[in-house]
Amino acid sequence: MLTCRQATQLLSERLDRPLLFLEQADLQIHLLACRSCRRYGKQVKTLSQLAKEFKNFDEGK
Structure with a gap:
């Protein structure tokens, strides 16, 4: 399982790029x-x- 640090990194990254299937899972x-x-x-x-x-x-404006 991911650590919270890894999870928050992915949460931020998914705003800029689609996550790989394994990352998303x-x-x-x-x-x-x-x-x-x-x-x-x-x-x-x-x-x-x-x-x-x-x-x-x-x-x-």
Whole structure:
């Protein structure tokens, strides 16, 4: 099983690139067992969405 450090790295990387099948499978197994990493995943996804929205808003000026 992945460590939390490895899982959070993959959670960040999947915002920039598709994960390999094995990476995605290992990550999902880890997330089933780790509430903290699930929370981190939600937070990093939210921050990414907000950054994209801000960029779009800023370009509209």
